[in-house]
Amino acid sequence: MLLGTLGLGALGVVAAPALQRGMESFLAGAAERDPTGLTGLLPNGGGFRYYSVTSSVPHKDADNYQLKIDGLVDRPVTYTLADLRAMPQTRMVRDVQCVTGWRVPGTPFEGVRLSRLLDAAGVRSSAGAVRFTCFDGAYSESLTLDQARRADVIVALRMQDKNLSHSHGGPVRLYVAPMYFYKSAKWLSGITVTEDVRAGYWENRGYDIDAWVGKSNGRDDEPTS
Numbered sequence: 757m758l759l760g761t762l763g764l765g766a767l768g769v770v771a772a773p774a775l776q777r778g779m780e781s782f783l784a785g786a787a788e789r790d791p792t793g794l795t796g797l798l799p800n801g802g803g804f805r806y807y808s809v810t811s812s813v814p815h816k817d818a819d820n821y822q823l824k825i826d827g828l829v830d831r832p833v834t835y836t837l838a839d840l841r842a843m844p845q846t847r848m849v850r851d852v853q854c855v856t857g858w859r860v861p862g863t864p865f866e867g868v869r870l871s872r873l874l875d876a877a878g879v880r881s882s883a884g885a886v887r888f889t890c891f892d893g894a895y896s897e898s899l900t901l902d903q904a905r906r907a908d909v910i911v912a913l914r915m916q917d918k919n920l921s922h923s924h925g926g927p928v929r930l931y932v933a934p935m936y937f938y939k940s941a942k943w944l945s946g947i948t949v950t951e952d953v954r955a956g957y958w959e960n961r962g963y964d965i966d967a968w969v970g971k972s973n974g975r976d977d978e979p980t981s
């Protein structure tokens with residue numbers, strides 16, 4: 757069912773003019789020739805497009821999901837989904853903006869503030885950045901420590917007031933509200949505190965490491981609580 761839908765979406769993508777295919781598919785090269793892996797309309801997408809740089813991603817749920825926090829921290833830890841659900845949750849309603857142009861206004865995301873997880877792990881003074889890895893085995897992202905500690909950066913368990921679906925990166929994805937959506941790593945499995953920012957998957961292929969969505973839409977206003 758999902759594969760079939762993605763196949764149709766990919767046909768649409770192939771038929772569309774090159775400009776509309778989007779920078780991700782343009783840059784993806786080999787991945788683009790694997791249409792089921794890259795992009796297609798989600799069944800209940802509501803304007804979202806499905807992105808994965810790998811052609812398949814293992815499914816994880818409460819039984820086997822783990823989020824490992826390590827690197828320059830005093831207390832490395834591995835959380836289960838139940839652990840994350842038991843922590844205080846933050847809900848934000850912001851616009852989602854992909855760098856290729858599509859946008860989904862007013863999308864609720866809910867989860868644990870990244871700053872809370874970093875504080876619990878005890879970030880060492882030598883640290884300057886945070887690297888995110890994913891259980892698709894390929895994608896990565898990064899933020900400076902200052903960016904990672906913003907109140908509008910969450911480890912999201914829910915989107916649109918439902919548990920995150922597999923297609924949207926469930927059970928757990930990063931949500932970096934003030935930045936382009938490529939920062940919001942899906943299928944999050946690792947948070948490593950590092951000295952310096954390391955370029956992520958798309959950043960190694962030409963995207964900006966600083967991915968602020970412009971001041972013009974107010975997304976860089978950090979909430980105070």
Ligand SMILES: Nc1nc2c(c(=O)[nH]1)N[C@H]1C(S)=C(S)[C@@H](COP(=O)(O)O)O[C@H]1N2
Binds near residue numbers: 809937
């Ligand atoms: N693991 C992983 N995370 C990812 C991506 C990806 O390919 N793999 N694509 C990014 C990009 S470019 C976008 S626009 C969003 C798409 O999220 P969606 O599939 O929930 O719409 O996920 C981001 N996070």
Ligand SMILES: [Mo]
Binds near residue numbers: 780807855938
């Ligand atoms: Mo994107």
